[in-house]
Amino acid sequence: MSKYFIETYGCPMNVAESQALAQSLEEGGHTKASAPNEADWIIVNTCSVRQSAEDRVYGRLGFFKSIRTEINPDLKVAVMGCMAAKKEAKEQLMKAPFHVNAVLPHDQRDDLIKMMSDQITDEVPKFSFYTYHPSDDGIHAYVPIMHGCNNYCTFCIIPYLRGKEISRPKEEIAQELQRHVDQGVKEITLLGQNVNSYQDGEVDFPALIRYLSAQVKGKVWFRFTSSHPKDFNLDLIDALKSDARFCPHLHVAVQHGSDRILREMARETRRDKFEALVREVRAQWPQAALITDLMVGFPSESEEDMQALFAMLDTVQFEDAFMYYYNTRPGTPAAKRTDVVPEAIKSLRLQQLIDKQRAISHQILRKQIGQEREVLLISPAKKTENGFLGRTQRNENVIVVGKQFNVGDFVHVQLRDINGQTLLCDVL
Numbered sequence: 046m047s048k049y050f051i052e053t054y055g056c057p058m059n060v061a062e063s064q065a066l067a068q069s070l071e072e073g074g075h076t077k078a079s080a081p082n083e084a085d086w087i088i089v090n091t092c093s094v095r096q097s098a099e100d101r102v103y104g105r106l107g108f109f110k111s112i113r114t115e116i117n118p119d120l121k122v123a124v125m126g127c128m129a130a131k132k133e134a135k136e137q138l139m140k141a142p143f144h145v146n147a148v149l150p151h152d153q154r155d156d157l158i159k160m161m162s163d164q165i166t167d168e169v170p171k172f173s174f175y176t177y178h179p180s181d182d183g184i185h186a187y188v189p190i191m192h193g194c195n196n197y198c199t200f201c202i203i204p205y206l207r208g209k210e211i212s213r214p215k216e217e218i219a220q221e222l223q224r225h226v227d228q229g230v231k232e233i234t235l236l237g238q239n240v241n242s243y244q245d246g247e248v249d250f251p252a253l254i255r256y257l258s259a260q261v262k263g264k265v266w267f268r269f270t271s272s273h274p275k276d277f278n279l280d281l282i283d284a285l286k287s288d289a290r291f292c293p294h295l296h297v298a299v300q301h302g303s304d305r306i307l308r309e310m311a312r313e314t315r316r317d318k319f320e321a322l323v324r325e326v327r328a329q330w331p332q333a334a335l336i337t338d339l340m341v342g343f344p345s346e347s348e349e350d351m352q353a354l355f356a357m358l359d360t361v362q363f364e365d366a367f368m369y370y371y372n373t374r375p376g377t378p379a380a381k382r383t384d385v386v387p388e389a390i391k392s393l394r395l396q397q398l399i400d401k402q403r404a405i406s407h408q409i410l411r412k413q414i415g416q417e418r419e420v421l422l423i424s425p426a427k428k429t430e431n432g433f434l435g436r437t438q439r440n441e442n443v444i445v446v447g448k449q450f451n452v453g454d455f456v457h458v459q460l461r462d463i464n465g466q467t468l469l470c471d472v473l
């Protein structure tokens with residue numbers, strides 16, 4: 046049996062899948078190496094969402110090749126995940142200068158386990174969910190509930206790499222959640238490219254939430270990511286509100302505030318519809334924090350489009366946002382466009398966006414001072430004696446101080462002050 050080392054890039058879905066793969070390898074008798082130079086197999090779980098993520102992987106493959114040359118001539122390297130799903134990748138990665146031993150897309154990952162045990166067969170693979178995705182730290186777990194995406198936004202490579210949406214049976218999800226809770230996990234994020242289009246027979250996403258609420262017992266917080274506004278169903282708010290374990294923390298990816306850009310991105314929801322949705326969500330669930338994804342620098346984006354985006358931020362007042370600039374992904378419709386925004390302008394616009402959103406986030410955080418919160422302690426705080434970094438249900442960062450606490454504790458506090466984007470508190 047081999048010693049393996051897994052290196053993971055990209056989204057929480059990749060993190061969850063790497064952890065599940067590690068579990069399968071352990072069950073097969075393989076053991077984890079503490080560093081790449083001690084491994085027989087290095088497995089790189091890759092991300093293709095941005096070019097920079099692929100460039101980092103190519104850099105690491107060069108380093109792994111040097112381990113094979115200088116330390117372990119029998120070292121084998123496998124590339125999995127999104128880069129492995131690209132048609133051209135296999136040939137490119139398996140020859141010089143990388144000499145990777147296996148390139149395995151998502152639906153062929155079981156072949157890796159067979160390869161490592163010398164049991165490769167010619168079966169045609171089909172995507173299937175792992176049954177268990179171990180927590181990395183014992184506190185938080187990622188649990189995929191669906192895989193793939195049917196939306197084909199013009200900038201996004203995901204549907205080409207992960208394929209059509211598949212939903213995981215609700216019973217399997219409930220069993221995995223209960224297993225995590227029984228093992229002491231305190232916070233679980235349900236994962237999917239678009240969780241709102243979950244469909245297991247008659248069971249849609251709100252019905253899944255109700256089902257999980259009834260089936261899973263124990264103290265735990267649940268979150269989910271990510272959702273598309275076009276599939277956001279207000280029945281979901283009712284379902285979430287009916288069980289206090291579901292965090293008032295909604296991730297709804299809008300991407301832009303200019304209708305022209307949204308149309309060119311093939312995003313169905315226009316700004317007025319999105320703002321109306323936000324008004325209804327906030328009316329139904331005032332304590333909910335709204336998080337989004339925002340992209341600047343899409344081809345042809347003008348200053349006018351940026352003003353529309355900023356106007357939407359002023360109206361919606363997102364608690365937080367994941368912000369990035371457009372990166373060409375070969376194979377997508379947007380990659381064929383020639384009306385690209387120069388890199389320098391993309392960087393400038395991204396910085397303007399970050400500055401504006403940070404100011405909004407800070408103001409919203411400041412307004413929370415004086416309120417009480419339950420906080421989950423997630424790690425020791427680096428610069429505070431006896432301090433912990435904690436998270437609220439709204440996903441606010443809070444420093445909690447107290448010798449008596451441990452990572453994983455839930456602590457009741459009153460918010461006292463703010464330092465940057467982090468809240469300070471008194472323990473109640």
Ligand code: SF4
Nearest residue numbers: 194196197198201203
């Ligand atoms: S909905 Fe998300 S994952 Fe699907 S194509 Fe659009 S950006 Fe990509």
